[in-house]
Amino acid sequence: MAGRPASLSARDVGSFAYLSVKDRSPQILTKAIDTLHRHKSEFFEKHGEKGLEAEKKAISLLSKLRNELQTDKPIVPLVEKFVDTDIWNQYLEYQQSLLNESDGKPRWFLSPWLFVECYMYRRIHEAIIQSPPIDDFDIFKELKDQNFFESQESIIALCTHLQELRKTIEDLDENQLKNEFFKVLQISLWGNKCDLSLSGGEHISQKTNIMNSLEDLKPFILVNDMDRLWSLLSNCKKTREKESVTRVDIVLDNSGFELITDLVLADFLLSSKLATKIHFYGKTIPWFVSDTTLHDFNWIIKQLKHSNNKWVSQCGVDWEDHIKTGRWVYLDHIFWTLPHEFSAMSQVAPDLHAALQKAHLIFFKGDLNYRKLTGDRRWEFTVPFHEALSGFHPAPLCSIRTLKAEVQVGLQPGQGEQLTASEPNWLTAGKYGVFQFDGPL
Numbered sequence: 001m002a003g004r005p006a007s008l009s010a011r012d013v014g015s016f017a018y019l020s021v022k023d024r025s026p027q028i029l030t031k032a033i034d035t036l037h038r039h040k041s042e043f044f045e046k047h048g049e050k051g052l053e054a055e056k057k058a059i060s061l062l063s064k065l066r067n068e069l070q071t072d073k074p075i076v077p078l079v080e081k082f083v084d085t086d087i088w089n090q091y092l093e094y095q096q097s098l099l100n101e102s103d104g105k106p107r108w109f110l111s112p113w114l115f116v117e118c119y120m121y122r123r124i125h126e127a128i129i130q131s132p133p134i135d136d137f138d139i140f141k142e143l144k145d146q147n148f149f150e151s152q153e154s155i156i157a158l159c160t161h162l163q164e165l166r167k168t169i170e171d172l173d174e175n176q177l178k179n180e181f182f183k184v185l186q187i188s189l190w191g192n193k194c195d196l197s198l199s200g201g202e203h204i205s206q207k208t209n210i211m212n213s214l215e216d217l218k219p220f221i222l223v224n225d226m227d228r229l230w231s232l233l234s235n236c237k238k239t240r241e242k243e244s245v246t247r248v249d250i251v252l253d254n255s256g257f258e259l260i261t262d263l264v265l266a267d268f269l270l271s272s273k274l275a276t277k278i279h280f281y282g283k284t285i286p287w288f289v290s291d292t293t294l295h296d297f298n299w300i301i302k303q304l305k306h307s308n309n310k311w312v313s314q315c316g317v318d319w320e321d322h323i324k325t326g327r328w329v330y331l332d333h334i335f336w337t338l339p340h341e342f343s344a345m346s347q348v349a350p351d352l353h354a355a356l357q358k359a360h361l362i363f364f365k366g367d368l369n370y371r372k373l374t375g376d377r378r379w380e381f382t383v384p385f386h387e388a389l390s391g392f393h394p395a396p397l398c399s400i401r402t403l404k405a406e407v408q409v410g411l412q413p414g415q416g417e418q419l420t421a422s423e424p425n426w427l428t429a430g431k432y433g434v435f436q437f438d439g440p441l
C-alpha cells in the first residue's frame, strides 16, 4: 500500500528492533541449544542412539542459525517440506523484490524486523523437524510450564474470584456486571506482561495477586476503549433472539499465566451471557517462546482440573465442559505463524479471514498481534488505529496489549512525546497497556 511508513527494522541502529536482533534473539537461540543439551539423556532413554544423533543435529542447525544471524548473512529459503514452506519462500522472494539492487539480499540487520523475527522462530522449528525422532520436541515447553507453576498464587486468586462471581452473577445489575467485565478485561491485559520472549526466556511469572493491583495500574492504560466493548456486547445480549449466537473470538498469545487470564475472560463472557460462544486461536508450532499451542491449551486445563485447590479444579472441570459442549472451540491456522501483517490475511488465508468475519467481536491478545495489526511500522503516534489497520477489519476488533515494541497509534496529540520525554522506554518495557477498538463500520 502506498504512503505507509517504513517497517521497523534492525537497520535503525540503536532502535529496539536493532537491540532485539543483536542481543535478544541470539540469547534465545543459546537458551534453545542449552535446552536440547539438557534433554540429552531423555532423548537417549526414549530413542537410544538415534535420539543422541538427533540432538546433535538439531544443535548444529541452531548454532548455524545463530551464526547466520550474528554475522548478518542473507536470509535463506526454508528447505524442509512442511505445510507452509512454499508460502514462506514466496514471502522471502517478495522481501527480495522490495529491495534496491544495491541492498543485495534480505538480511537480518536490513530487512523488516517482523519478518526476520518470525523467520527465526520458523527456522528453530525447521531445525527440530529436520531432526527425527525428536521432531515433535517443543523446545520452549519447560519455560511455559514453569511460568504456569510459578504463578500458582495468582492463578488461585483468579479462579476463586471467578467461581465466587459465577455464584452471584445472575443477581448483578447492569452497572455491577459492567464493572466485573472491566475487571476481567484488565486481568487479561496485565496477563500479557508475562511473555517470555521479551525477557529473552528469563522467567517472568505473576507472583502476586493481580486482582489487588488493578486500580493502581489504571493510569498505565494509554487507550481505554472498554466502554465501547461493553456497549457492543451488552447490545448483542439485549437484542439476541432466543437460539441465536453471539460469538467472541480470542486470538491467543502466551501460555502460562496469560492463558489463564484469557480463559477467565472467556468464561466470564459465557457466564454473563455477553457471549454464547468463544473461538480461540492458537499457534500450530512453538512460537515467540511462550505462545500457546494446542498442547499447551489442553495441558493447562488438565493441570487446573487436577489441582488440589477446589476453585482451581472447578475451573478445570467447567472449562473442559465448555470444550465438550462446543461453547469453547480451539482452532489453529498456519497464518498465525507466517510473517505477514494482518492486512494480507484476506489474500494469504481467505478461509481464516472468512471465519473471523463471523465473529461479533475479535480480541487480539498481546504485542506481536499488535505489530501484525499495524504492520509493525513507524506510524506517528496520533494516526488513527483504523488507518494503521490498512483495511484489515473482518469484524469489530480490539487489541489487548502491553507495549513491548516501538509501535503505537491512536494516541492523543502530545501524549507520545510527553511519555518519551519522561520515560524513554515506555514503548518497550511492558509497563503500559491499551484496549484499542476498531468498531463496526
Ligand SMILES: O=P(O)(O)OC[C@H]1O[C@](O)(CO)[C@@H](O)[C@@H]1O
Binding pocket: 020, 117, 192, 195, 196, 197, 198, 253, 254, 288, 365, 366, 367, 368, 369, 371, 404, 405
Ligand atoms: O507475547 P507478546 O506480547 O506478543 O510479546 C512478544 C515479544 O516479542 C517481541 O515481538 C519482540 O521480540 C516484542 O514485540 C514482544 O516483546
Ligand SMILES: [Mn+2]
Binding pocket: 195, 197, 253, 254, 288, 290, 291, 366, 368
Ligand atoms: Mn507471545
